[in-house]
Amino acid sequence: MTGPLFEVRGxxxxxxxxxxxxxxxxxxxxxxxxxxxxxxxxxKSTTIDCVSGFQPADSGRWFxxxxxxxxxxxxxxxxxxxxxxxxxxxxxxxxxxxxxxxxAAQAHDGVGWxxxxxxxxxxxxxxxxxxxxxxxxxxxxxxxxxxxxxxxxLSYGQRKLLAIAAAMMTRPRLVVLDEPVAGVNPTMIRRIxxxxxxxxxxxxxxxxVEHNVGFIMNLCGSVIVLEQGRKIAEGPPGLIREDxxxxxxxxxxxxxxxxDG
Amino acid sequence: MSARVFSAAAVTIAVAALASLxxxxxxxxxxxxxxxxxxxxxxxxxxxxxxxxxxxxxxxQVAFFGIGGYTAALLAVNEGxxxxxxxxxxxxxxxxxxLVIGYTSLRLSRHAFAIVSLSFALLCLIxxxxxxxxxxxxxGVHGLLAPVxxxxxxxxxxxxxxxxxxxxxxxxxxxxxxxxxxLVRSRLGRAFVAIxxxxxxxxxxxxxxxxxxxxxxxxxxxxxxxxxxxxxxxxTIVDPSIFDFYYTETMLIMVIVGGPGSFWGxxxxxxxxSAIPDLLRFTTDLRMVLYGAVLIVAMLVLPxxxxxxxxxxxxxxxxxx
Numbered sequence: 044m045t046g047p048l049f050e051v052r053g054x055x056x057x058x059x060x061x062x063x064x065x066x067x068x069x070x071x072x073x074x075x076x077x078x079x080x081x082x083x084x085x086x087k088s089t090t091i092d093c094v095s096g097f098q099p100a101d102s103g104r105w106f107x108x109x110x111x112x113x114x115x116x117x118x119x120x121x122x123x124x125x126x127x128x129x130x131x132x133x134x135x136x137x138x139x140x141x142x143x144x145x146x147a148a149q150a151h152d153g154v155g156w157x158x159x160x161x162x163x164x165x166x167x168x169x170x171x172x173x174x175x176x177x178x179x180x181x182x183x184x185x186x187x188x189x190x191x192x193x194x195x196x197l198s199y200g201q202r203k204l205l206a207i208a209a210a211m212m213t214r215p216r217l218v219v220l221d222e223p224v225a226g227v228n229p230t231m232i233r234r235i236x237x238x239x240x241x242x243x244x245x246x247x248x249x250x251x252v253e254h255n256v257g258f259i260m261n262l263c264g265s266v267i268v269l270e271q272g273r274k275i276a277e278g279p280p281g282l283i284r285e286d287x288x289x290x291x292x293x294x295x296x297x298x299x300x301x302x303d304g
Numbered sequence: 305m306s307a308r309v310f311s312a313a314a315v316t317i318a319v320a321a322l323a324s325l326x327x328x329x330x331x332x333x334x335x336x337x338x339x340x341x342x343x344x345x346x347x348x349x350x351x352x353x354x355x356x357x358x359x360x361x362x363x364x365q366v367a368f369f370g371i372g373g374y375t376a377a378l379l380a381v382n383e384g385x386x387x388x389x390x391x392x393x394x395x396x397x398x399x400x401x402x403l404v405i406g407y408t409s410l411r412l413s414r415h416a417f418a419i420v421s422l423s424f425a426l427l428c429l430i431x432x433x434x435x436x437x438x439x440x441x442x443x444g445v446h447g448l449l450a451p452v453x454x455x456x457x458x459x460x461x462x463x464x465x466x467x468x469x470x471x472x473x474x475x476x477x478x479x480x481x482x483x484x485x486x487l488v489r490s491r492l493g494r495a496f497v498a499i500x501x502x503x504x505x506x507x508x509x510x511x512x513x514x515x516x517x518x519x520x521x522x523x524x525x526x527x528x529x530x531x532x533x534x535x536x537x538x539x540t541i542v543d544p545s546i547f548d549f550y551y552t553e554t555m556l557i558m559v560i561v562g563g564p565g566s567f568w569g570x571x572x573x574x575x576x577x578s579a580i581p582d583l584l585r586f587t588t589d590l591r592m593v594l595y596g597a598v599l600i601v602a603m604l605v606l607p608x609x610x611x612x613x614x615x616x617x618x619x620x621x622x623x624x625x
Binding site for chain 2: 095096097116117118120121122126127128129133134135136137138142145146147149150151156159160162166170209212213
């Protein structure tokens, strides 16, 4: 493998003349967990919306494992191995948890429409493997008892866990998590962190956008800091914590070691 | 498990009862009603597939129906093609046009599809009336002869009388229902529902909404087109009224009252609402007004349709006291 797993070069995005992201370049190496932080309005969400295909970028290119994904549709990103979650957690409310996970997996097992329609042996094998994997994942995120219940019954934190499990079902190479622990209680944060570590141990790299700085510092091998759409710092959490520009722009008093989660 | 056995038995009994209708009734009125019900069940199940499952409001179903009717009629009259070949050609043309309007409008949004499908249906109506050299204008194509099916070993089956035509449409409707049932119960149907429930999530998981929606449009265009291609040979005429908004309205009522996304709910509503206009025939002037009133009451009392009611009963039964 030459170069990083995921690479963004010169990303730019403007809304009606306001610069949301400018000249942003970064990389996520294979197997790493990278954090993306910054104050509100610093361009984090815009960045991940662009590089997952949900918003057109004004400039810049991005590559996953050497293959260019610039300008491609969201489902093409997912097919290539880049899956994202959403800040406003999304789930198929009326479907069971097991079906939520099965849907997430079904575009990735290579079984075509015709095989699906005539219920071919390949389809049955694939669906059985999916069901098994879904069962394991629900076990890991602690939602196994609700496997047959509709997703609508889950609490906010549980929905975030389901979203991570669903992302894992797509056999991702890179998972982009949009605020995985925002508004979630401390117990649930620990469960989400465990799920993320498990996802990483299974071989996926992660790019995590989060406001909870302690959570990011604890989890990530490297952290990128944005301010007003520009990258102002990048490096391991220890160095970011000491960086004067970061302290001034974002972390403020919270950056003292006491803030470690 | 026992629920599956029960529903299989229920379907078998219903099919046997419907198929044996000519044995225990000779009422032409009943056969006419049965033919209407079969046609509307096919049309509303097609609309349910597109609207109820994938979330696309389509006004083009009547256009597919009429295109099938005109194609089969013109091919039979001008080229001497058999009814069945003509109906299949009509279904094929409907698929092609359905894919064209679907592909072009869905690149924008599903609201664009609703508007384009409506315009397409109106365009078909105008063309059928004004492109006289092709469609023979407001007079329509008449003198259509009943289909004849030559079966090896069995001789010729003629469908010129209501009981025979009723059996033909019943078989066709059952084939369509079996096909669509298979589709929506497969994981393709699961993807349809996922797209309708949360399109961005489905996209983020690698599901291409456009491809799935085009599949649903193509299937419903074909089944509606073939239904039109067969039905006009029972009417013995096809004229611009086959594109009438009445069909669209009736299909929508059946799907909404049946419960969008509920397979059996829509089938039940199709049967019920095929009978209601005939039951209301005593008052020709108020017929459609009363029909509208029934729809409004149904929406107030059953917001999720028959299907929604059944689902909430199931939920209530599953919940421990």
